[in-house]
Amino acid sequence: MEGLISLLPILLPVAVVCCLIYYLVESLYSRWSLWRELPTLEEYREKNPDCQTTRGVRCFECKSGAIWQHRLNHRGKAMFECRHCGTYLYKRP
Numbered sequence: 417m418e419g420l421i422s423l424l425p426i427l428l429p430v431a432v433v434c435c436l437i438y439y440l441v442e443s444l445y446s447r448w449s450l451w452r453e454l455p456t457l458e459e460y461r462e463k464n465p466d467c468q469t470t471r472g473v474r475c476f477e478c479k480s481g482a483i484w485q486h487r488l489n490h491r492g493k494a495m496f497e498c499r500h501c502g503t504y505l506y507k508r509p
């Protein structure tokens with residue numbers, strides 16, 4: 417037990433770093449797996465023809481036209497989320 421306590425100054429930072437790495441990998445992985453599952457804009461329009469308006473695309477859930485863009489990298493890969501209800505709608509590959 418005493419040996420374990422003397423290791424605490426080493427074990428604690430290692431545990432914190434492991435938790436941080438886990439959190440980063442987990443959040444990156446969940447973003448990418450969500451991105452993979454989203455339809456492209458063309459597929460979204462095909463699936464939800466009523467969501468195509470003269471002013472652009474709207475959300476299939478709440479019909480809001482306010483859409484956020486989440487950029488995933490500098491090459492333009494992005495996900496689009498409804499600003500009103502938070503549903504992810506489509507992606508730009």
Ligand SMILES: [Zn+2]
Nearest residue numbers: 475478498501
């Ligand atoms: Zn919505």
